[in-house]
Amino acid sequence: MKGRVLALLGIVLCAFSLRSAVASLSPVVELIGEDFAVPSAVLGVIGTLPPVCFALFGILTPLLERLLGIEKLTVIALVAITAGLVGRGFAGDSIGLLAATALVFAGVGMGNILLPPLVKKFFPERIGLMMTLYTTAMAVSTFLPPLVAVPVADAAGWRFSLAMWAAFSLAGVIPWILMLVRPPAVAAAERTSPRERVDDAAFVETGPVATAPTTRRLFSRLVRIPLVWALALTFGTSATMAYVSFAWLPSILVDSAGVDAATAGFLLSLWAFIGLPASLIVPVLVVRFQATRALFVFGSVCALAGLLGIMLAPLPQLLWLWMVLFGLVGLLFPLSLVLISIRSRTSESAVLLSSFVQSAGYVLAAIFPVLVGILHDVTDTWIVPLIAVAAVLVLTFPAGMIAGRRGTIEDEWERRHGAW
Known part of the structure; x- marks a missing residue:
């Protein structure tokens, strides 16, 4: 104990x-x-x-x-x-x-x-x-x-x-x-x-115990499993939204809505604060009730609504609403971390899955803040960069559906290639 x-x-x-x-x-x-x-x-x-x-x-x-x-x-x-x-x-x-x-x-x-x-x-x-x-x-x-x-x-x-x-x-x-x-x-x-x-719901997710193969063999297998790429894109979408927001959201609000820097900073804090209640409820909803797909859809759709609000109606009196809606993309971060744990059978394979998913996701997160800055410089507007950010949410939607499929990476491999 x-x-x-x-x-x-x-x-x-x-x-x-x-x-x-x-x-x-x-x-x-x-x-x-x-x-x-x-x-x-x-x-x-x-x-x-x-x-x-x-x-x-x-x-x-x-x-x-x-x-x-x-x-x-x-x-x-x-x-x-x-x-x-x-x-x-x-x-x-x-x-x-x-x-x-x-x-x-x-x-x-x-x-x-x-x-x-x-x-x-x-x-x-x-x-x-x-x-x-x-x-x-x-x-x-x-x-x-x-x-x-x-x-x-x-x-x-x-x-x-x-x-x-x-x-x-x-x-x-x-x-x-x-x-x-x-x-x-x-x-x-x-x-x-x-x-x-083990709770019944958790056991459905974690499955039986398996012995992990060597690091090199497992990495070579991970790249061949669609579930792994779906998890990486789901995590990458969450990380991209976070780094784009921390890098550019205050500037976007100042330029588009005409608010001052202090107000923009407060709105960014409001956006980040939404992650707190998300972190409290998401892990339990996923492990106990397998609500992965519903949470992904809700977070993504609300975030898209928030981005559309910033683009089409950047009125100062409505910015708090757009920040709350966009902030619900914070559901994807705890969701991704829980999935890394329950989509593998052992702690050893969880280390490698966590490594692959987060490394690939952070590559995406490293690209987009730079891309948003370039698009803004080229177009002299925030509309095109915001459309690019919204496109990430839309294009990774199928990945969220695949990530919500029950089972582990070992199960996926065994269905496709035989013994793990």
Whole structure:
């Protein structure tokens, strides 16, 4: 029992650290600029670092996990985040800030991949509940840093404002170290088997236990399974909406609706806040009631309605409605993470599935913010870029339907090619 409590603390603290590490920098960039110059080129690189690092370390993480084990690699990821956050607080120039930020995102990239398999390994019979807890922690840590970063910086300086978030990632290291130093026999006894106390709905999704083949063999199989690509496109759509919104939504609202920067920032926070209730309800609805397709359709259609509202009726008094509707695309993020856990039979295959899905998804997310900027520069309007964003939701709709099909990647392979 003690081991599962430690795993619970470790998972929640890790989840909180992944988003707070990303969201705590941009609010204080202007204050940093008062101490040393931060060129636009450096800010541009920092802006593209998250999806690039997430994709790169998404590929490397399964290889490292096979060598080190999932708990040790989680410790390494959290230590990297901690060191990077402290390093940002001590940065003396823009290059130091960039290097420290890259270290942060390297750790976050590993943590992104490891969390769904950690849930599957330690809580196979409580996937819905655990996904609710950790996606809620991620949602809270998305909108909390922008709210407190500037007041803390005004009171204690921007260096403290950046470095203070390291306390959470450092605290997240402690449960995993305690897990690692336990005697092997105790650890094995405390770990729940995937067949123990499994809810009926969850068992339908997870299926029987299988032994994962080697990393290279499994990756070669993943690319041949349509379900895997459907999961990747579903996750990629969610990530694309997020990075496009954080990069361009305030500018779109200022230019299209004529609101001031403060109002645009508040509306962006409203858009992000919608992810909190989504993180509370989606995992349970998926695991307990298999509502995958209904949630995907609802989130996508509402997001399309919000985008159409921004394009066709960008009236200040209606912007809150368009932000709420568009913000419901946040349903797709916890939905994608839950599917990574329940569309694989073992924690080992979940690591590789998580790696493939998130790496491919973040490649898409890295492309679209740049594409939106190019389309805006070429057309001198936001209509064409918004149409391109809406097209992503429409074109990936079939992928959401395939992702909602019950079963695992192992089931899919066995139906098509025989024994796993």
